[in-house]
Amino acid sequence: MRTTPRPLTARRNGALHGRLRAPGDMSISHRALILGALAVGEARIAGLLEGEDVINTAKALRALGARVERCGQGEWYVRGVGVGGFAEPQAALDFGNSGTGCRLMLGAVAGCPITATFDGDASLRRRPMQRVLEPLERIGARVLAAGDGRLPLTLAGAREPIPVVFAPAVPSAQVKSAVLIAGLSAPGETTIVEAQATRDHTEKMLAYFGAQIRVEVLQAEMAGAGGRRITVTGQPELEPQPVAVPADPSSAAFALVAALIIPGSEVILDGVMMNPLRTGLFTTLFEMGATIERLAIRREGGEEVADLRVRGSALRGVEVPAARAPSMIDEYPVLAVAAAFAEGTTVMRGLKELRVKESDRLTGTAALLRSNGVEADISGDDLYVHGKGRALGGGLVATHMDHRIAMAALVMGLGSEQPVAIDDASFIATSFPGFVDSMRSLGADFS
Ligand code: S3P
Secondary structure, eight states, rough: OOOOOOEEEEEEEEEEEEEEEBOOOOHHHHHHHHHHHEEEEEEEEEOOOSHHHHHHHHHHHTTTTTTEEEHHHTEEEEEEEEEEOOOOSSSEEEEOOOOHHHHHHHHHHHHHSSSEEEOOOOOHHTTEEEEEHHHHHHHHHHHEEEGGGOOOOOEEOOOOOOEEEEEOSSSOOOHHHHHHHHHTTTSSSSEOOOOSSOOOOHHHHHHHHHHEEEEEETTTTSSSTTTTEEEEEESSOOEEEEEEEEOOOOOOOOEEEEEEHTTOOOOEEEEEEEEHHHHHHHHHHTTTEEEEEEEEEETTTTEEEEEEEEEEEBBBBOEEEEGGGGGGGGHHHHHHHHHHHHHHHEOOOOOGGGGSSSSOHHHHHHHHHHHOOOOEEEETTTEEEEEEEEOOOEEEEETTHHHHHHHHHHHHHHEEEEEESESSSSGGGHHHOOOHHHHHHHHHHHH
């Protein structure tokens, strides 16, 4: 439990230099624990993100009867109970700040004949759960108590899960994954039709653990070109496999943008995952004129990874199409900071989903910029940032329990003329423990 807020200030301190390995990918870390817990036998995980969000998933899995143990830094092992094998927990499961942990675990519990109460912090209690509850009810789970589809809620898993075909109304890897995980308990095939492709870590890891899963790319004449139809065959015996978690591109993004906006910087980011459904930020930054070299491209943990050499760069404003949003959904706050330091206007289209993240990130990002002398407007679901190649700074940014707003604001402070303060740095630990020390090792001034 968090106690008092921890304010923090970032100030300009010259160019950044050095190497940094961002912590393990958050999405893969949650999935490795959950699928490990649904497998039969022991899964070893290396490089697990030991942030609060993932630790809460580990605790929930223990409460459901899986053995989850830490054997060294980032080294974990999970002894699974098999698909459908969770035991009823004694107390409410607390997912803290994590939408991913909560929604994926709703899917995991929905396929088991047990009842569990799900809860989280004030931020998570505000976020919509109906998007996952609706398909999970179709599979046969019952929501026993939930105030308007939000936490805290109690879910009774299906006694006889039904395979479904479901097309989520929003592009969401969390919804897709919850349904696929619940569908593991149903006899026959469970299908997700997504109009826009979202991160595919669940599909890849299910295949790796031996599930039968088919992924078809939808053709232009069908609804949603670029979308996918994903079908999993239920009731597999998942075989645990060793998982090596690559560095999280969403976390690496903060040091990357900091190096780009501070002239003279040269930073190497080690082992960053380059899954094509996660690299929208890199595409956008290339279009803006960023100097980012991909070194030592290789495969780790079933994903392409690369070391990225980033140099301080003159950036220009660009238009970011709505279709790119799923591949960079968590990166918009820090992209907006890069856009402030670019010359010209950057337009980011189709940001509706940002309103239901850990905070309303569309409003929060615009406020972050404006409080530091950068002109920004929201029009419908689009964000306009009018870059002038520099930012005044001097603002105090309200982070609203949102780790990514906090880190983006600190990056802003490293490049601004005046220091930038945030009201609370404590939520950074949900996704990037060690952020402050890692950035200091590159030369950042945080106090
Ligand atoms: C995630 C999916 C995304 C992303 C989140 C992680 C995942 O959420 O914002 O940080 O691991 O599946 P949505 O599915 O709500 O877009």
